Amino acid sequence: MTDMTTPKAERAATIRRPDLSAARINRRYGAEKRFRAYGLLAIGAAIAMLAILLFSIVSKGYSAFVQTYVQLEVTLTEAEIDPDRTGDPEVIRNANWRKITFESLRAEFPDVKSRSETRQLFGMISGNAPIAVRDYVLDNPDAIGTTASIWVKVSDDIDTFNKGFIDRNLEEDDRRVKDNEIVWFDTLDGQGRVEAKFNTTLFTSGDSREPEQAGVLGAVVGSLLTLIITLVLSFPIGVMAAVYLEEFAPKNRLTDLIEVNINNLAAVPSIVFGLLGLAVFLNFFGLPRSAPVVGGMVLALMTLPTIIIASRAALKAVPPSIREAALGLGASRLQAVTHHVLPLAMPGMLTGTIIGMAQALGETAPLLMIGMVAFIVDIPSGFTDPATVLPVQIFLWADAPQRAFVERTSAAIMVLLTFLVCMNLLAVLLRKRFERRW
Amino acid sequence: MSLIIILALVGLVMVGYWTGRSRAYVVCGNQPHTLHSLPSYYGAFVALAIGIPALVMFALWLIIQPQIVEAVVLGGLPQEIQDLPDDRLGLILNDIYNIASGNIASIDPDPAVVVAGERYASLMTTGSYLMTAAVIAVALIGLVIARSRIATDMRARNTVERTIDVLLLIASMIAIMTTIGIVLSLIFETIRFFGKVPFFEFLFGTEWSPQIALRADQAGSSGAFGAIPIFAGTMLITFIAMCVAVPIGLFAAIYMAEYAGKRFRAWAKPVLEILAGIPTVVYGFFAALTVAPFFRDGGDLIGIAISSESALAAGVVMGIMIIPFVSSLSDDVINAVPQSLRDGAYALGATRSETVRQVILPAALPGVVGAVLLAISRAIGETMIVVMAAGLAANLTANPLEAVTTVTVQIVTLLVGDQEFDSAKTLAAFALGLVLFVVTLCLNIIALHVVRKYREQYD
Numbered sequence: 001m002t003d004m005t006t007p008k009a010e011r012a013a014t015i016r017r018p019d020l021s022a023a024r025i026n027r028r029y030g031a032e033k034r035f036r037a038y039g040l041l042a043i044g045a046a047i048a049m050l051a052i053l054l055f056s057i058v059s060k061g062y063s064a065f066v067q068t069y070v071q072l073e074v075t076l077t078e079a080e081i082d083p084d085r086t087g088d089p090e091v092i093r094n095a096n097w098r099k100i101t102f103e104s105l106r107a108e109f110p111d112v113k114s115r116s117e118t119r120q121l122f123g124m125i126s127g128n129a130p131i132a133v134r135d136y137v138l139d140n141p142d143a144i145g146t147t148a149s150i151w152v153k154v155s156d157d158i159d160t161f162n163k164g165f166i167d168r169n170l171e172e173d174d175r176r177v178k179d180n181e182i183v184w185f186d187t188l189d190g191q192g193r194v195e196a197k198f199n200t201t202l203f204t205s206g207d208s209r210e211p212e213q214a215g216v217l218g219a220v221v222g223s224l225l226t227l228i229i230t231l232v233l234s235f236p237i238g239v240m241a242a243v244y245l246e247e248f249a250p251k252n253r254l255t256d257l258i259e260v261n262i263n264n265l266a267a268v269p270s271i272v273f274g275l276l277g278l279a280v281f282l283n284f285f286g287l288p289r290s291a292p293v294v295g296g297m298v299l300a301l302m303t304l305p306t307i308i309i310a311s312r313a314a315l316k317a318v319p320p321s322i323r324e325a326a327l328g329l330g331a332s333r334l335q336a337v338t339h340h341v342l343p344l345a346m347p348g349m350l351t352g353t354i355i356g357m358a359q360a361l362g363e364t365a366p367l368l369m370i371g372m373v374a375f376i377v378d379i380p381s382g383f384t385d386p387a388t389v390l391p392v393q394i395f396l397w398a399d400a401p402q403r404a405f406v407e408r409t410s411a412a413i414m415v416l417l418t419f420l421v422c423m424n425l426l427a428v429l430l431r432k433r434f435e436r437r438w
Numbered sequence: 439m440s441l442i443i444i445l446a447l448v449g450l451v452m453v454g455y456w457t458g459r460s461r462a463y464v465v466c467g468n469q470p471h472t473l474h475s476l477p478s479y480y481g482a483f484v485a486l487a488i489g490i491p492a493l494v495m496f497a498l499w500l501i502i503q504p505q506i507v508e509a510v511v512l513g514g515l516p517q518e519i520q521d522l523p524d525d526r527l528g529l530i531l532n533d534i535y536n537i538a539s540g541n542i543a544s545i546d547p548d549p550a551v552v553v554a555g556e557r558y559a560s561l562m563t564t565g566s567y568l569m570t571a572a573v574i575a576v577a578l579i580g581l582v583i584a585r586s587r588i589a590t591d592m593r594a595r596n597t598v599e600r601t602i603d604v605l606l607l608i609a610s611m612i613a614i615m616t617t618i619g620i621v622l623s624l625i626f627e628t629i630r631f632f633g634k635v636p637f638f639e640f641l642f643g644t645e646w647s648p649q650i651a652l653r654a655d656q657a658g659s660s661g662a663f664g665a666i667p668i669f670a671g672t673m674l675i676t677f678i679a680m681c682v683a684v685p686i687g688l689f690a691a692i693y694m695a696e697y698a699g700k701r702f703r704a705w706a707k708p709v710l711e712i713l714a715g716i717p718t719v720v721y722g723f724f725a726a727l728t729v730a731p732f733f734r735d736g737g738d739l740i741g742i743a744i745s746s747e748s749a750l751a752a753g754v755v756m757g758i759m760i761i762p763f764v765s766s767l768s769d770d771v772i773n774a775v776p777q778s779l780r781d782g783a784y785a786l787g788a789t790r791s792e793t794v795r796q797v798i799l800p801a802a803l804p805g806v807v808g809a810v811l812l813a814i815s816r817a818i819g820e821t822m823i824v825v826m827a828a829g830l831a832a833n834l835t836a837n838p839l840e841a842v843t844t845v846t847v848q849i850v851t852l853l854v855g856d857q858e859f860d861s862a863k864t865l866a867a868f869a870l871g872l873v874l875f876v877v878t879l880c881l882n883i884i885a886l887h888v889v890r891k892y893r894e895q896y897d
Contacts (some may be wrong), residue, residue: 028789029789030790031789031791031792032790032791032792034791035789035791035794036693036697036788036791037796038689039689039690039692039693039696039697040693041689042685042686042687042688042689042693043689043690043693043694043706043710043794045711046686046687046690046707046713046758046761046762046765047706047710049713049758049761050709050712050713053716053720053721053724053728053758056724056727056728056744057720057723057724060727080766081772114779142597169574169774204844219594236609237609237612238609239612240605240606240610240766241606241609241610241611241612242604243606244603244607244609244610245610246601248606249610253881258610258611258613258614259611259612261614261616261617262613263882263886264617264882264883265613265616265617267622267812267815267816267878267882268819268875268876268878268879269815269816269818269819269820269821269846269851269874270819270821270873270874271819271821271846271850271874272620272819272871272874272875272878273620274852275623275624275849275867275868275871276616276619276620276623278748278853279623279624279626279627279868280619280623284623285501286504300615301612304613304616305613306610308610308613331617332595332599333599334599334602334603361717362715362716362718362719362720363717364717364718364719364821364822365718365821365822365825365846365850368821368825368850368853368854369849369850373854384442391717391719391822392719394719394723395719395722395822395825395826398719398722398723399828406727409723413720413723414717416717416720417716417720420715420716420717423452424715
C-alpha cells in the first residue's frame with residue numbers, strides 16, 4: 001500500500017531486491033500466523049471461561065450431596081414419652097422431644113455445665129434433630145423404654161467444618177466453629193459416631209431457613225407446574241400461528257405487522273414480560289401472586305416467538321410438492337396442511353418447542369416481577385398455590401448468608417443444568433432421528 | 439374447580455365429535471357419499487360448537503366474577519367502613535381476602551370484616567358452582583343446536599374450515615396483542631409516574647434515591663428520581679461487556695468461518711453455544727461468588743481498591759454470556775459473503791488474514807454492526823447477572839472498579855417485595871421499563887434493518 005507514495009525509481013529498486021521481498025513475505029506470513037493465533041485464542045478463551053464456570057460450580061457444589069450425621073444414644077424413657085402407655089401416636093407426637101434429644105446429647109459430655117456451653121453443645125446438632133428422633137420412635141414404638149442409637153444431622157456449621165471448609169488452625173475468633181465445639185466433635189468422631197451420608201434432604205424437601213433442611217424439591221415441582229402451563233399455552237398457539245403465517249396468511253399489511261411483531265418480541269428483554277405480567281395479569285385481572293399459572297402465562301408469551309420462528313422454519317422445510325400432491329388429489333388446504341404438512345414438520349416444531357421450554361426453565365427475571373420469589377416451604381400441589389421455580393430458588397439461596405447455602409446453591413445449579421442438558425439432548429436426538437433432507 | 443371444568447369440557451368435546459359423526463351417518467342413511475362433507479367434519483362442527491362458546495363463557499366468568507363478588511361484599515359492609523378513603527378500604531379488602539382464604543388477617547379485625555370475609559368465601563364458592571353449571575349448560579346447548587343442524591346438504595366442511603381459519607388468525611394475533619399489552623401497561627403507569635415526578639427531572643436528573651418519606655423528618659428520604667446515574671451505569675456495564683464479547687466473539691467467528699476445519703467446527707461451535715444455553719442466574723452466581731472476589735483480591739494484591747460489586751465483574755461475566763451471540767451472528771454474516779470475493783483476493787496474492795481484513799470484514803461490516811447492536815440490546819436488557827453482581831447505589835461514575843447500578847437492577851429492587859401500587863417508587867419501575875423497552879426496540883429495529891439490507895445485497 002505504501003508503495004504508491006514512493007518514487008518510481010525507488011520502487012523499481014525495491015522490486016529488484018529479492019532479500020527485501022523475502023522479508024516482506026516473512027512479515028506478511030508472520031501477520032497471518034498471528035491473526036490465526038488470535039482466532040484460536042478467542043475460541044480458547046471462550047471455552048476456558050466455560051470450563052472455569054463449570055469447574056467453579058462443581059467444585060463449590062459437590063459437597064452439598066453429602067450431609068454429616070452424628071449418632072446419638074437417646075434414652076427413650078417411658079415416663080417422658082408415653083407415661084400412660086397408651087401407645088397413641090398423638091401422645092407420642094406431643095412429648096417433649098427437644099428435651100429428650102438434648103438430654104441425650106448432654107449425657108455424652110457430663111463436664112458441660114455452664115449455660116453458654118450447653119447452648120453451644122445443643123447448637124451442634126440440627127434444629128431438626130428432635131423431629132428425627134420423634135419420627136424414629138413413631139416408626140419403632142417398641143423402642144420406648146430402651147436406649148436407641150439414632151443418626152441425626154449436625155448443624156450447617158459443623159457440617160461445613162467436617163467437610164473441611166473451615167480451617168481448624170485459624171484463630172478462634174475468625175472461625176464459626178469454636179474450640180470446644182471442635183473438641184466435642186473430635187470426641188464423637190473418634191468414637192466412630194460421625195458419618196457423612198448421601199444428602200437425600202436436598203431432593204426430598206422444600207426450602208428452609210436452615211441449610212441442612214433445605215431442598216430443591218419444592219422448586220423443581222414449581223418449575224414443573226409452571227412449564228406445564230407454558231407448554232399447554234405456547235405449543236398450540238405457536239404452532240397455530242406458524243401454520244397461519246406460513247400456509248394461509250394473505251400477503252397484506254396485517255401479516256407484515258404480525259411478522260415484524262414476532263421478530264421484535266423475540267428480542268424484548270425478558271424482564272419487560274415480567275412487567276407485563278405484573279400490570280396485566282396481577283393488577284388488571286387480579287390473578288394470584290406467586291402462582292405457577294401466572295408464571296406459566298408470562299413464560300408462554302416469552303417463548304411464543306421462539307416456537308413460532310422454529311415452527312415456521314420446520315414448515316418451510318416441507319417441500320411444496322407435498323402440498324401440491326395433496327391439493328391435486330382434491331384435499332382442501334386445511335386437509336393438505338393437517339394431514340400431510342404438519343406431520344412432516346412436527347419433529348422440527350417439537351425440537352423448537354423443547355428449546356423454548358429449556359429457555360423458559362432457565363428464566364428468572366420475569367418471575368421475580370410476579371412474586372415467585374417468596375420463601376415457600378411447602379411443596380406446591382396445584383397451579384394456583386404459591387410456588388417458586390428452580391432458577392429463583394438459586395437466586396434466593398445465592399443471597400443467603402450461611403456458608404452452607406453456597407454449596408447448596410451450586411448443587412441446585414447442577415440440578416438445573418442437568419435438566420437443561422437432558423432437554424437439549426432430547427432436542428438434538430429428535431432432530432437427528434427425524435431429520436429429513438428432501 | 440377450573441381443572442375439573444377443563445377436563446369436563448375436553449370430555450364433552452370428544453363426546454360432541456363422536457355424536458356429530460354418528461349423527462351424520464344416521465342422517466345420510468349410512469351412505470356417506472350423499473353428505474356434503476366427510477362425516478368427520480360434522481363431528482368437528484359439533485365439537486367446535488361445544489368448545490368455543492363454553493371456553494369464552496369460562497374465560498369471561500373467571501374475569502367478571504371476582505369483581506361482582508367484591509362489589510357485593512363491599513356493599514354489605516357497614517356505612518362507616520364504606521366511607522373510608524380508598525387506601526384504607528384497600529387494606530380492609532385485603533383482610534377480607536385473607537379471612538376468606540383462611541389466612542391470618544391483621545390483628546383483631548373488625549367483626550363486620552370477619553363476616554364480610556366469610557361472605558366473600560361463600561359467594562366465591564357459590565360462584566364457582568354457578569360457573570361450572572353455566573359453562574356445562576353452554577356446552578350442552580351448543581351440542582344440541584349443532585347436532586340438530588346436521589343434514590345431508592349442510593356444508594360442515596366450509597363452516598369448520600372458516601372457523602379454524604379465524605382461530606389460526608387469532609393465534610397469530612397474540613403476538614400483536616402482547617406488544618400492545620406491553621406498550622399500554624408501560625405507558626399508563628409511566629403517565630401516572632410523570633403525574634408525580636416531572637418528566638425532565640426523571641430524564642435529566644442526576645440524583646436517584648427512590649425512597650419515599652414515610653415521615654417528614656426521616657433521614658435520607660428525599661425521593662429523588664433522576665435517572666441519569668442509572669443510565670450511565672447501564673452504559674458502563676454494557677460497554678465493558680462489549681469490550682469482552684466483541685473481540686472474542688468476532689475473532690472466534692472469523693476463525694470458525696475462515697480457518698477451522700470441518701471437524702474442529704463440529705465440536706467447537708456447539709461448545710460455544712453452551713455458553714448461550716446456561717441460565718443467566720448461573721452467570722449471576724458465578725459473577726457474584728467467583729469473579730467479583732477474584733477481582734477484589736487481585737486489586738488488593740496490586741494495591742487498587744476494587745469494590746466487591748464492581749461494574750467490572752458484572753460486565754465481564756455479561757460479556758462471556760454474550761460471546762456466542764456475537765460469534766454465531768457474525769459467523770452467519772461472514773459465511774454469507776460470496777466465495778467469489780475471497781477467490782478474487784487470493785488470486786491477487788493476498789494471504790488469508792489480508793483477505794479477511796481487507797475484503798471480507800468490509801463486506802460483512804453491516805452485518806457485524808447489526809450483530810453488535812443486537813448484542814448491545816441484549817446486554818442492556820440482561821437482568822440476573824447485574825441483580826446479583828452489580829450494586830444498588832446509584833453512583834454517577836465512569837470508573838469500572840466502583841459499584842454502579844443499572845435499569846434492570848432498579849426495576850427488580852423497586853418491584854420485588856412489598857409494594858403499594860400507587861407510589862412513585864413502584865411507578866418509577868414502569869417508567870424505567872418503558873425506557874428499556876423503547877431503547878431495546880430501537881436497537882433491534884435498526885439492527886434487523888441493517889442485517890436485512892445487507893443480505894439483499896448479495897442474495
